[in-house]
Amino acid sequence: MSTEATLLTRCESKCELCAAESPLSPFVVAPHTQVTVDHAVMLCDTCKGQIEDPDTVDANHWRCLNDSMWSQVAPVQVLAWRQLKRLATTEGWAQDLVEMMYMEEETQKWAEIGMDDDADKPLDVNGVELKKGDDVTVIKDLPVKGSSMVIKQGTAVRGIALTDDPKHIQGKVNGQTMYIIAEYCRKK
Ligand SMILES: [Zn+2]
Numbered sequence: 001m002s003t004e005a006t007l008l009t010r011c012e013s014k015c016e017l018c019a020a021e022s023p024l025s026p027f028v029v030a031p032h033t034q035v036t037v038d039h040a041v042m043l044c045d046t047c048k049g050q051i052e053d054p055d056t057v058d059a060n061h062w063r064c065l066n067d068s069m070w071s072q073v074a075p076v077q078v079l080a081w082r083q084l085k086r087l088a089t090t091e092g093w094a095q096d097l098v099e100m101m102y103m104e105e106e107t108q109k110w111a112e113i114g115m116d117d118d119a120d121k122p123l124d125v126n127g128v129e130l131k132k133g134d135d136v137t138v139i140k141d142l143p144v145k146g147s148s149m150v151i152k153q154g155t156a157v158r159g160i161a162l163t164d165d166p167k168h169i170q171g172k173v174n175g176q177t178m179y180i181i182a183e184y185c186r187k188k
Contacts, residue, residue, distance in 0.1 A: 015044035018064035078111040122182035136185035
């Protein structure tokens with residue numbers, strides 16, 4: 001049986017996070033890069049889209065994790081845990097679920113790869129924690145990698161998003177989504 005066929009059998013043709021019976025495709029759980037039965041999860045387009053683009057996250061969609069976090073499948077647990085951790089910064093129910101979740105030690109280690117712990121939150125120039133949706137001001141001219149554009153000192157960035165890297169936040173400047181170094185911002 002091919003890997004994808006094995007995955008489809010495992011998930012009973014339902015999204016492994018939200019149980020939707022819409023078209024599914026394999027999603028490899030980082031830091032792994034190959035679709036294997038042990039490292040991939042079958043996801044619907046809604047789940048996949050929101051994981052790949054955190055800007056589009058609809059917190060209510062993820063209440064499905066209430067069920068899928070109890071999956072016996074390690075990559076499903078890892079994905080559920082990471083998603084709950086992200087939501088927990090703004091959603092109390094997600095925080096409660098994270099605390100209830102149980103994973104084998106090895107799975108827990110996998111889940112934590114690339115995730116920030118509490119000491120690793122994006123901080124602005126004054127050491128104030130930046131959160132999703134905050135408005136910030138850029139405090140110095142920042143050249144944009146790979147272009148001639150400069151984000152000018154004093155530029156206001158509204159409704160920032162967080163990234164997997166605590167050193168960077170994401171925000172829209174002149175209609176374009178950019179990564180901005182957190183410590184070169186001041187929270188408004
Ligand atoms: Zn789904």
